[in-house]
Every structure is written in structure tokens, then in C-alpha cells.
Amino acid sequence: SGATLLYEVDGATHELNLPLKSFEFAQNGIPLTLNATMPQDGTITAIRFNYLSDPDYMAELADAETLRVRLDDGPFSQVNLNLTDQEEGVEIDLPDTAVSATTSLRITAEAGPGGLIRANTSILMNEHWDDLLPISTNGRNAYGSYYTEVTGGQRPVTSQDNDDKRREVLQWLDEADYIMISSQRAMWHLPRLPLVYPMMIKYYEWLFDGTLGFELVTEFHATHEIGSLYISDTGGTVSWGEAPEVGWPPPPEWAAEEAFSVYDHPPVWIFKKTDAYSHEQTAELLGNIDLSNPIFMNPQEATQAPDGLMLTAKEWLTQRANGTFRDIFAVDGALNQSPTLAAVVWWLTVIALGWLAFPILFVVLRGLPDRGYALARIFALLFVSYFGWILASYDVLPNTRGTLLLGTAVMGILSLILFLRHRHDIAAWVSANLAYIGIAEAVGIGLYLLMIGIRLGNPDVWDVIWGGEKPMDLSYFTAVLKSTTFPPYDPWYAGGYINYYYYGFVYVGSITKLLGVIPALAYNLILPMLYSFTGLGVFSIAYNLVESKDWQAAIEQSPIANLQTRLNKRAISAGLIATLLAVFLGNLAEVGVLTNAWYKAGNDALGSIPLVGNIMQTLDGGIKVLSGQPAPIYPSDWFWNASRAINANPGEVAPITEFPFFTFLYGDLHAHMISLPLTILALGWAVALALQTVSGKQFTVNGNEKPYATRNTQYARWEIALQWLLGGLAIGALRATNTWDWPTYLVIGGLAVLFWVWRKENGRFTLSAILQAIIFIILLVSLSILSFWPFANHYGTAYSSVSLWPGSYTQLSNYLIIYGLFLFFVVTHLVRELRDWTSSWTFEGMRRFEPAGPALIVALVAYVVLLLALIIRGYLIAPVVLTLITLSGLLGLRRELPAARRIVLILISSALGLTMAVEIIVLDGDIGRMNTVFKFYMQVWILLSVVAGVTAVWLWPSVQQRSKLVRNVWQTALGVMLFAAFLYPVLATQAKWNVRMNKSAPHTLDGMAFMPVTSYADTNNSTIPLVYDYEAIQWMYHNIDGSPVIVEAHNHSNGGFSEYRSITSRVAMYTGLPAVVGWDWHQRQQ
Structure with a gap:
């Protein structure tokens, strides 16, 4: 305080602060009286005034001062002074006086001859939102009688760092004699927000290391002791013999959460200003801290994006110094001068990479009859792109063509090793499947050429009205290609990086960079490639599910004679149907667009005819439109409206109901488009694991004793590990490509693991099986996370929680418009499965169900209760969806069911479950439920395409055996829906071709040629x-x-x-x- 009484106890000097804040002494003025109580027995020896100065000091007119003090009624002790305007401490000896504890003391001080004397007290700085130290106790008012706070009171250390705060910090450092930190609340919290508090972090660092000219004079820190072992829960540290130090830097993550200490044993630190403090030096230190770009983040945001989504200075320098366009892309090269040549070379490269990668998938996807042949090209680009990406992410090698070529070589070496180990198996498979290989290649190139033809109709990579988000896509794509390290720099925010699931651009950019094709041309080659990958991938999975029945029989029975030497036409048909549904047909909404156009073109007078007016007006308009009259609707309605097929309340944003053909026709190179082949690769991995034979028996081709499909025990452990690595990589890639797909395919992968383990354990979930399933699921999830950790470590999202959807729910009619064609196959298949099951029931068989009777009754009651609850809530699709999910699940529980049929039932339940889920929940931060519906509906479309393709060929023989009436009704209904679905590609494609800014612009694959x-x-x-x-x-x-x-x-x-x-x-x-x-x-x- 302003004055301190000194006394001795057993030869040791003690101090008692006296209640003095401020006082001015003047000759013949009012004396100062200080009252105190002796805290213990002792001998008073002196008094010290800690902050004395001359208020009238002028160097050329300096006056001497006199100050005298006495204890109670004792004699005065006098001291002569020469004070300046700088405060200093002055000690005045008093006659030794023995005083007992609790004795009341009165100290009187007055000025003698000379100038004025000013006495002040210590100025203390405390932090806001924390305890004010010292605390007033025993009637002693700390700040009423003893101390003074810095200007403004407790200082707002947690306010955002900016220039105003910099001046404020300098002011309190200039004023304060002591800095009191009464807990770790602010000091250990602010470093978690380094972009918000760059100055305060340095402030605490400099406070503790003495740079600011303050020293730590005392610290209070409660610990737990066990003998000589000291444990600090606050600091998360231990020490031997003495308490561990806590303070700066903040403690590690394993320290106790602050709530466990700040309320009953917070650490306290007190700093005292020393002679080393300098206003000029402090101003310079604080002034060197860059506060030009203040960023406000909460702790959750800081955890998600600790770097503030900005590149470091070193990264930014590297990115700007590299990425020269002409070095990456052969601007004047043959491929960029001839788009046709580029398209040919591009596809040949895709095929070559697929063949190069096939031996890897032959081993990894050994559960598939086609051994992953059609998926190999998807995997090849994933391998090469991932190789370059992971090395550039960890700054091992730059993102260059050379790194990608090295990745291609590594993939080739791995394939060569596997080929040499399994060359007889691979040769046998190729020999037996030449027809399948030919068809797969035909499907692949056919889809590629089809989409090239569609792109040629409107290849412009921008349009003033219907350009969509191509500017963003091409900007990000080109920036990814030019980036030297990852994350890639943001072309739309200089100095930042792309905070988006950008890996899809890395994936498709790998072949772009290998060939040196400029992005505007590559854009129109990537779309056909992805279209082909998606269609061929769906073809492969549907083919494998149908083929697997004969294939598995061959594995079990050996030899298989001619099963593998002839083409399974049913499996091929399943693949083709699935491809047609997945990437060519639209939903049924185009019928509404067409009839609306006809209605508007019709004579309004006809519409007034009772009962049949609307029909008559529509037919009249139809005749006019078919006769050549332009339809009176927006040209874009033909391709746009079907992508918004779900009802929405007024003021509510309608959900997006895209489907693959719309996606590729519209042509935005978005994440959901690029991820389509990768989701199919993940699905293919899951199906391969689920179908993987567990019998251990070998089989041969035409007596050839060289096996090419056996169980895991025939493969080296590292080859088995490859299977899990690929699964983790394929699913993990979805997180960085289109994060919405990641949880779905993690679940599908987990279901595949459960199914695989269940089959291994002969259809029983023993304790061992459950433990195996848990271990392998954890392994799969861990691999998917770790494989793309550099992405997750930089990716910050504000959209990470869900809530109940409060808006309108999908009308059943809208739902059937979107999925009616698929549900036609699903319902027919489930009816057939149910009929096959019930027709096999016997009295003895039903008796075996008696023990499960109570459980079945409980399940039935639960189904009815849940269904009623959903209906009351207003979920209009629930009766259809929940019933089909329940029936699929029930039928899937049959023990005698072949693996492929059980997988199809699982896919039905999964797909329909997703459509029900988006009725109930929505991602927080979504625009309405626009993207929630959109992203998951795309997943459902692919899953149901596979299901429909497979069930179509399974159903056909059964349908042909029905009565003529049933057969005709079924075929007619199917024909009507197929016609409706065909309307979209026919009408929408032509419409999209007609919305160019200049219809006479060249029809070339160069996206800039317009x-x-x-x-x-x-x-x-x-x-x-x-x-x-x-x-x-x-x-x-x-x-x-x-x-x-x-x-x-x-x-x-x-x-x-x-x-x-x-x-x-x-x-x-x-x-x-x-x-x-x-x-x-x-x-x-x-």
C-alpha cells in the first residue's frame, strides 16, 4: 500500500500494510493519521512510505522537504528529503517499541519545513471476469483504503485484439506497479484462439519471461501430495520434492478442465514492475505485433480451423513462386490444339491405367466374380492422385507431373508383384472372361462417347444465365492443379486455402496433369470420363451380384466346367439395366413439364369445359406443340424443373432432387458429381467383402487345376492388408471429395464387415464374431480417417450438427415421381421374395418359430406404433417407406438366403432408410433442407439403380410364369414408367443445347472456344x-x-x-x- 509498518519477530523483519491510498503533506497542513492493529507480538522499528514524490517539482527550482512521523504519542522521527516527480520509497526509523498482538496502533505523519510531499499507493491491474485481488477481509477494504486500480478498473483482457486494445495494454502496463492474475481463466484460454489474440499470447509470454520488465514475485498453487510426490491436477504435471511450476506456457491437454480448479483452488500469480520496465521498449514490442487482420472465432471454430483457413507465410510464398501455367500445361501442344486427339489419348490413358491397376483389384476384390475389372480405372486414378496428394500434403514432394509419374510407377510395381504371384490365376480369369471384358470396355467407351456428344452440344464452361457454378468449379480445379502443396491456395481469397472438400479436383486433376491438358479442355473430358466411370461401376456391381450365385456355386463345388467360359447373359442384362437407370434415365417429373407446356399452349376457352376442360386444353396444346409451335414455357424448364420435384411451403426453399443424368447434363463439376465413381468403388469394396467366399474350397476352369478364387488363407498377410487399406482409402476419399457421402458409406462398409464376419461364423453372432466385427469396423473407420488426415486437419466447417426438420414434408406423389420406377422393381421383388418364403412354410417349420414368437409380436407392435407416430407427425411417405424397410429386413433374416439376395435386401433397406431420414432431420445451417435432401437422394439413386438392375433379371422369369393378365399389367406399368423416365434425356438434352450465349459458337470440347x-x-x-x-x-x-x-x-x-x-x-x-x-x-x- 502507500505505507508499510516494519516490525521484528525473533530477529526477522515483518511488514504490515497501512491504509494509505493517497495523501498530500504540506507544512502546517493537516497531519496524516493511520490506524492499524498489531497482528502478532513484535517490536516496531520503522515505517516506509512506498510512493513519495514532489508534486511541484521543477529541476531548476527544486525544494527540500521534511517528513516526520511518530507512533501513538511518542516522539517524532524526522527525515529530510529531496524528492522529484518520480515516485520513490522512503523509510523512517522509529524508536524500537515492543507491542503485543491485537494492540491498536496510531501512526501520525506530517510535513516539516520545505515543499509539498505527495504519498501514493501501489497501482494494481486485475483481469476482468475474474476475482479482484487482494480480497477485502476482516474489515480491511482493499481498494477503499489500501490500493488503487489502473484506470478503468479490471482490464478486458478477453476483448478482441486490435489497435485500440494495444494502446490500452500499453496504458495499463505504464500505470501498474503490480499485475494480479487470480486464475488461469483468461491466460490459458486465450492461446486456444491464436488468431483472435496474437497480442495477448505474446503479452503473457513476455510477462513470465521478464521481457516486459515485470518479475514474478509470488505464486500460489495448490497441489496433491503423496509423500514427496507432488501432483498438480491444474497443470497436469508431477514433480518430486517440490511443487511443479505452472504458468506459461499453458498446460498440456491432459490437465484437468479449468472448472475443477478455478472455483476452489485456482493458481494465482503476482508480478511486480522492476526498474527494467521501459515505456519505449514496451511500445515497440507491442507495435511489432500484426493486428491488421483481426479475426473473431469462437473456440469451436478455432478448433476446426486453427489456422483461420489461411496459408502460413512459407506456404503462401511457395504457392506464389510456383504453378507457372505454361510449365504445367502444354498450352501449344498437340493435345491442346486438337480436342479430338485429346479425347482419344485421354481415354486410352484411362484404359491403360485401369489395366495397370487391375492385378491389385484382382487380389483385393477377390469376392467379386469380375475381380474388380470394371472398377480398376476408378481405383487407378485414386491411387495415382492419392500418392501425389499425400506427399504434397506432408511437403515431402511437390504436386507436379513428376510426382504423379512416380505414383504411377509405384502402382505399376505393386501390380507387377501381384501379377507375378498370381499370374496363373489372372491368366485363367482373363481367358474365361474375354467376352465380359469386351462388353465392359464397350459399355465404358459407349458412355464416354455419349457424354462427349452431349458436351459438344453445349461445351461452354460459362453462361450468363445457365452457367451455374462453373466459375467456382473451374477456378478451384485450376488452382488445385497449380498448387505446389496441399491444402491448395484459394483462387478466390488470396492468401487463404480452399476450405472445401476439394479432393475430387485432385482426383480428376491427376490425369489432367499427367497429360498436360489445359483445364478448360480437360473440363469437357472429365465429365464424360466420370459419366463412364459411374455407369460402368454400377454395371459392374449389378453384374457381380447376379453372377455371384453361379460363381459361388463354382467355388463350393469345383470343378465348374463351362460356367465361366460362357457369358452370363442375365448378369450382363442386370448390369445394363442398372446402368440405364443410374446414368441415363430421369425421374418421372418430365411428364409434368411436358403436360404443363401443352396446357399453356392450348386454347384457354377449352379449359372452361366442365370436368374435361383441363384435359381438352392440354390435348389441344399438345397438338400445337407437336405441330411445331414453340412451347410457352421457359426453355430451361425442360432440363431444370425435374431437379426440383419435391413440394415446399411458401417461402421455403425447395429441396434439390438431382439425379445423375441431370448432373452431367447441367455440367457443373461439383463434388457430388466427382464422388459418384468413388462411392461406387466403396460400394464395390463392400459387396466384394460381403460376397467373399469363406469355404476355403478351390475351383477350376475346364479341369485346369490352377485356382483363381479362394479364401483369405491363400493370400499373404500383406495382400489381405491391402484389402482393408483399399477399403479405408476408398471410403476415406469420400470425406475429402464429398463429405456427405462419407457417413453413408462408412455405414455400408460396416454392414459389409458384419455380414462377412457372420458368414465366417456360419451364420451365428457369437462373442468371438462380435469382437471380430468390432475390431474390423474400428480398423475400417480408423483407416478412412487417417488416410485423409491432412484434409481433416485443415478443413473447418460450421455445419456439423443436425436437428429435426420443422418444415414441409414430402408428399407421397412427389416421392413416387422421383423413385416410382425404382419402387416398382423393389415392391415386385419383395412380393416375389415373400411369396417364395411363405410357399415354403411347413407345419414343422412354423413350429420352429414358436420360441421367437414373443419377439416377433413385440417387433410387430413396435412397427405399428412407430408407423402411427410417423403418420401423426405428418410424414406422408412413412407408410410406404417404413413398410418396405421392415419387409426387407424381415426377409433378409432367412438363414437359407443366398448372399447376393441378402445384400440386395440390405441395400433396399439402406436406400429407403436414407429417404426417410431426410424427412426427419436436416443439417444445421442448410438452406431449408435443400442440400440435405439433394446429397442423400443422389446416394439413394445409385443404390436403387443397382437394386433395380439386379431384381429386374431375377424377376423376369417369375413374371413370365404369371397369368397373362398379371403379366400384361406388369409389363404395361413398366413400359409407361420407362417411357416417362426416357422423356427427360430426350427433351432436356436438346433444351440444354439451346441455352448458349451464342448458338453459332464452335461445337468443340474446348470450354473457352465460345x-x-x-x-x-x-x-x-x-x-x-x-x-x-x-x-x-x-x-x-x-x-x-x-x-x-x-x-x-x-x-x-x-x-x-x-x-x-x-x-x-x-x-x-x-x-x-x-x-x-x-x-x-x-x-x-x-
């Missing part, structure tokens, strides 16, 4: 020829080194013209160069 012949009109009614942009971009391709930051016009989404309709960001789009800022809403989402 620019030299196209003009753009902005909101000022000015026409801008894009040829100049085109020429400027071409110049940049040839002349700009590295990836320097560019500045281009920015259009705010809240302005009069949406960025979707503007020309902004086109330089970043076509060059991948980092712009200061891109599209407004997209960057806010990041």
Missing part, C-alpha cells in the same frame, strides 16, 4: 466482347510466371446483379491465379 465469338451485356446495358478477355487470358497462359495475386472486379451478391449473372472472377476462373476476393456468398460460406 469467347472469341460471344459478347456479354452487363447491368449498364453495355456490351462487352469476350474476345479481349480471351486474348488476355491466352497471354497470361504464356507469360505469367508463378501464381501472383491478381485484382479483378468484384460483384456483391446483394447488389442489383447476382454474381451468377456477372462476368466477375473470370480471370481467376480460367487461369487459376489467386484473386483478392471472388464470389461473395461462396467465400462467406468458406
Whole structure:
């Protein structure tokens, strides 16, 4: 305080602070009286005034001062002083006076001859939201009588760091004599937010190491002791012989959560200013801290994005110094000058990579009859892209063509090793499956050429109205290709990195970078490639499920004679049907678009006819439209409306109901498009594991004793490990490609593990089987997480929780418009399965069910209760969906069911379960439930395509055996729905071709070729020829080194013209160069 009484006890000096905050002594003025109580027996020896100064001090007119003090009524002790304007401590000896404890003391002080004397007390700084130290006790008011706080009281150390706070920190450091930290609340919390509190983190660091000119004079820290062992729960540390130190830096993660200490034994630190403190030095230290870009984050956001989604200085320097466009892409090379040649070489490269990877899948996907042949090309790109990505993510090798070539070589070496180990098996398989290989290749190239033809109709990678989000896609894609390390730099926010599930661009970028094809051309080759991968992948899985029955029989019975030497037409048909449903047909909503167009074209007078007016008007309009009259609807309605087929309340954003053909036709290279082949690879892995033979028997081809399908024991352990590594990689890739797919396929992978273990244990879930399943599921999940850890470590998302959906629910009619064709196959299949099951019932067989009777009754009651609850809640699709899920599950429990049929039932339950789930829950932060429905409905479409393809060929013989009436009704219903589904590709494709900015622009795969012949009109009614942009971009391709930051016009989404309709960001789009800022809403989402 301002004055301290000194006394001795047994030769040791003790101090008693006296109640003095501020006082001014003047000759003949009012004396100062201080009252105190002696705390213990002792001898008073002196008094010290801790902060004395001359308030009128002037160096040239300095006056001497006199101060005298006495204890009670004793004699005065006097001291002569020469004070300045700088405060100093002055000690005045008193006559030794023995005083007993609790004695009341009165100290009187007054000024003698000379100038004025000012006495002050210690100025203490405390932190806000914490205890004020010292605490007032025993009637002694700490800040009423003893101490003074810094200006403003307890200081807001947790307010955001900025220039104002910097000045505030300097002020309190200048003022404070002591800094009191009464707990770890702020000091250990703020470092968790390094981007919010860069200054405060340095403040605490410099406080503890003495840089600020303060020293730690005392610390209070409660510990637990066991003999000489000291344990600090607060600091998470132990020591021997003395208490461990706590303070700075903050303790490790295993320290107790702060709530366990701050309320009853918080650590306390007290710092005292020393002569080393310097205002100038402190101002310089604080001034060197960069506060130019303040970022506010809460702890959860900081945990998700500890780097604030910004590249480090070193990473940013590396990215800008590299990525020269002309070095990565052969701008003037043959492929970029001839799109046709590029398309041919591209596909040949895909086939070559698939063949190179096939020996790996031959071993890993040994549960599939086609041994993963059709999936090999999907896996090949995954292997090569992952090799380059993981090394660049850990800064081992840069993201260059050389690294990708090295990855290709590594894949080739691994394939060669496996080929040499299994060459007889592979040769036998190839010899027996040449016809299948030919058909698979035909399907693959057929789909590739089909989508190339569709792209040629409208290859423009931008459109002022229907360009979609191609600017974002191409910007991100090009930036990923140009990035030297990962995460890739953000082309729409210079200095940041792409906070998006960007791995899909790495995946498709691998072949782009290997061949040096410029992104605008590669864009129109990637779409056909992904289209082919998706269709061929679905073909493979459906084929394998149908083929597996004969294939498994061959494994069990050996030899299989001619089973593998002839083509299984039913399996091929299943694959083709599944492909047709997955990537070519649309939903049934195009019927509504067509009839609406006809109705609007019809004579309004006909609509007034009672009962049949609408029909008459529609038929009239239909005749006119078919006769050549333009349909009076927006041209885009033909391809757009079917993707918004679910009802929504007024003011509610309608859910997206995309399906693969719309996705590829619209042509946005989005995450959900790129992930389609990867989801099929993950599904293929799951099906392969589920179908994997567990009998251990070998089988031969035409007497050849060289086995090519056996159980795990015939494979080396490292080959078995490859199976799990591929599963983890394929599923993990979904997290970094389209995160929405990751949980779904983790569940499907987990179900496959359960099914595989169940089959291994002869259809029993013993304790051993349960433990095995848990271990392998944990292994699969862990591999999927760890394989893409660098992505997860940088990816920050605000959308990580779900809640109940409060809006409108899907009408059953809308649901049937989307999935009616699929449900036609599903329902027919379940009816057939149910009939097959019930027709095999016997009295003896039913008696075996008696022990399970109570459980079945409970399950039935639960089903009825749940169904009623869902109906009351308003879930209109529940009666259909829940019934089909329950029936699928019940039919799947039959012990005698072949594996493939059980897998199909599992897929039915899984797919329909997803459609029910999005009726109930929604991702927090979604726009309505737009993306929640959209992302999961895409998954359902693929799963049900496989199911429909397989069940179609299983059903056909049974249908043919029905009565003519039943057969005709079934076939007619199927024909009507197929016709309705065919309407979409027929009508939508032509419409999409007609929405070009310049219909006379070249029909070429070069996505920029439209620019030299196209003009753009902005909101000022000015026409801008894009040829100049085109020429400027071409110049940049040839002349700009590295990836320097560019500045281009920015259009705010809240302005009069949406960025979707503007020309902004086109330089970043076509060059991948980092712009200061891109599209407004997209960057806010990041």
C-alpha cells in the first residue's frame, strides 16, 4: 500500500500494510493519521512510505522537504528529503517499541519545513471476469483504503485484439506497479484462439519471461501430495520434492478442465514492475505485433480451423513462386490444339491405367466374380492422385507431373508383384472372361462417347444465365492443379486455402496433369470420363451380384466346367439395366413439364369445359406443340424443373432432387458429381467383402487345376492388408471429395464387415464374431480417417450438427415421381421374395418359430406404433417407406438366403432408410433442407439403380410364369414408367443445347472456344466482347510466371446483379491465379 509498518519477530523483519491510498503533506497542513492493529507480538522499528514524490517539482527550482512521523504519542522521527516527480520509497526509523498482538496502533505523519510531499499507493491491474485481488477481509477494504486500480478498473483482457486494445495494454502496463492474475481463466484460454489474440499470447509470454520488465514475485498453487510426490491436477504435471511450476506456457491437454480448479483452488500469480520496465521498449514490442487482420472465432471454430483457413507465410510464398501455367500445361501442344486427339489419348490413358491397376483389384476384390475389372480405372486414378496428394500434403514432394509419374510407377510395381504371384490365376480369369471384358470396355467407351456428344452440344464452361457454378468449379480445379502443396491456395481469397472438400479436383486433376491438358479442355473430358466411370461401376456391381450365385456355386463345388467360359447373359442384362437407370434415365417429373407446356399452349376457352376442360386444353396444346409451335414455357424448364420435384411451403426453399443424368447434363463439376465413381468403388469394396467366399474350397476352369478364387488363407498377410487399406482409402476419399457421402458409406462398409464376419461364423453372432466385427469396423473407420488426415486437419466447417426438420414434408406423389420406377422393381421383388418364403412354410417349420414368437409380436407392435407416430407427425411417405424397410429386413433374416439376395435386401433397406431420414432431420445451417435432401437422394439413386438392375433379371422369369393378365399389367406399368423416365434425356438434352450465349459458337470440347465469338451485356446495358478477355487470358497462359495475386472486379451478391449473372472472377476462373476476393456468398460460406 502507500505505507508499510516494519516490525521484528525473533530477529526477522515483518511488514504490515497501512491504509494509505493517497495523501498530500504540506507544512502546517493537516497531519496524516493511520490506524492499524498489531497482528502478532513484535517490536516496531520503522515505517516506509512506498510512493513519495514532489508534486511541484521543477529541476531548476527544486525544494527540500521534511517528513516526520511518530507512533501513538511518542516522539517524532524526522527525515529530510529531496524528492522529484518520480515516485520513490522512503523509510523512517522509529524508536524500537515492543507491542503485543491485537494492540491498536496510531501512526501520525506530517510535513516539516520545505515543499509539498505527495504519498501514493501501489497501482494494481486485475483481469476482468475474474476475482479482484487482494480480497477485502476482516474489515480491511482493499481498494477503499489500501490500493488503487489502473484506470478503468479490471482490464478486458478477453476483448478482441486490435489497435485500440494495444494502446490500452500499453496504458495499463505504464500505470501498474503490480499485475494480479487470480486464475488461469483468461491466460490459458486465450492461446486456444491464436488468431483472435496474437497480442495477448505474446503479452503473457513476455510477462513470465521478464521481457516486459515485470518479475514474478509470488505464486500460489495448490497441489496433491503423496509423500514427496507432488501432483498438480491444474497443470497436469508431477514433480518430486517440490511443487511443479505452472504458468506459461499453458498446460498440456491432459490437465484437468479449468472448472475443477478455478472455483476452489485456482493458481494465482503476482508480478511486480522492476526498474527494467521501459515505456519505449514496451511500445515497440507491442507495435511489432500484426493486428491488421483481426479475426473473431469462437473456440469451436478455432478448433476446426486453427489456422483461420489461411496459408502460413512459407506456404503462401511457395504457392506464389510456383504453378507457372505454361510449365504445367502444354498450352501449344498437340493435345491442346486438337480436342479430338485429346479425347482419344485421354481415354486410352484411362484404359491403360485401369489395366495397370487391375492385378491389385484382382487380389483385393477377390469376392467379386469380375475381380474388380470394371472398377480398376476408378481405383487407378485414386491411387495415382492419392500418392501425389499425400506427399504434397506432408511437403515431402511437390504436386507436379513428376510426382504423379512416380505414383504411377509405384502402382505399376505393386501390380507387377501381384501379377507375378498370381499370374496363373489372372491368366485363367482373363481367358474365361474375354467376352465380359469386351462388353465392359464397350459399355465404358459407349458412355464416354455419349457424354462427349452431349458436351459438344453445349461445351461452354460459362453462361450468363445457365452457367451455374462453373466459375467456382473451374477456378478451384485450376488452382488445385497449380498448387505446389496441399491444402491448395484459394483462387478466390488470396492468401487463404480452399476450405472445401476439394479432393475430387485432385482426383480428376491427376490425369489432367499427367497429360498436360489445359483445364478448360480437360473440363469437357472429365465429365464424360466420370459419366463412364459411374455407369460402368454400377454395371459392374449389378453384374457381380447376379453372377455371384453361379460363381459361388463354382467355388463350393469345383470343378465348374463351362460356367465361366460362357457369358452370363442375365448378369450382363442386370448390369445394363442398372446402368440405364443410374446414368441415363430421369425421374418421372418430365411428364409434368411436358403436360404443363401443352396446357399453356392450348386454347384457354377449352379449359372452361366442365370436368374435361383441363384435359381438352392440354390435348389441344399438345397438338400445337407437336405441330411445331414453340412451347410457352421457359426453355430451361425442360432440363431444370425435374431437379426440383419435391413440394415446399411458401417461402421455403425447395429441396434439390438431382439425379445423375441431370448432373452431367447441367455440367457443373461439383463434388457430388466427382464422388459418384468413388462411392461406387466403396460400394464395390463392400459387396466384394460381403460376397467373399469363406469355404476355403478351390475351383477350376475346364479341369485346369490352377485356382483363381479362394479364401483369405491363400493370400499373404500383406495382400489381405491391402484389402482393408483399399477399403479405408476408398471410403476415406469420400470425406475429402464429398463429405456427405462419407457417413453413408462408412455405414455400408460396416454392414459389409458384419455380414462377412457372420458368414465366417456360419451364420451365428457369437462373442468371438462380435469382437471380430468390432475390431474390423474400428480398423475400417480408423483407416478412412487417417488416410485423409491432412484434409481433416485443415478443413473447418460450421455445419456439423443436425436437428429435426420443422418444415414441409414430402408428399407421397412427389416421392413416387422421383423413385416410382425404382419402387416398382423393389415392391415386385419383395412380393416375389415373400411369396417364395411363405410357399415354403411347413407345419414343422412354423413350429420352429414358436420360441421367437414373443419377439416377433413385440417387433410387430413396435412397427405399428412407430408407423402411427410417423403418420401423426405428418410424414406422408412413412407408410410406404417404413413398410418396405421392415419387409426387407424381415426377409433378409432367412438363414437359407443366398448372399447376393441378402445384400440386395440390405441395400433396399439402406436406400429407403436414407429417404426417410431426410424427412426427419436436416443439417444445421442448410438452406431449408435443400442440400440435405439433394446429397442423400443422389446416394439413394445409385443404390436403387443397382437394386433395380439386379431384381429386374431375377424377376423376369417369375413374371413370365404369371397369368397373362398379371403379366400384361406388369409389363404395361413398366413400359409407361420407362417411357416417362426416357422423356427427360430426350427433351432436356436438346433444351440444354439451346441455352448458349451464342448458338453459332464452335461445337468443340474446348470450354473457352465460345469467347472469341460471344459478347456479354452487363447491368449498364453495355456490351462487352469476350474476345479481349480471351486474348488476355491466352497471354497470361504464356507469360505469367508463378501464381501472383491478381485484382479483378468484384460483384456483391446483394447488389442489383447476382454474381451468377456477372462476368466477375473470370480471370481467376480460367487461369487459376489467386484473386483478392471472388464470389461473395461462396467465400462467406468458406
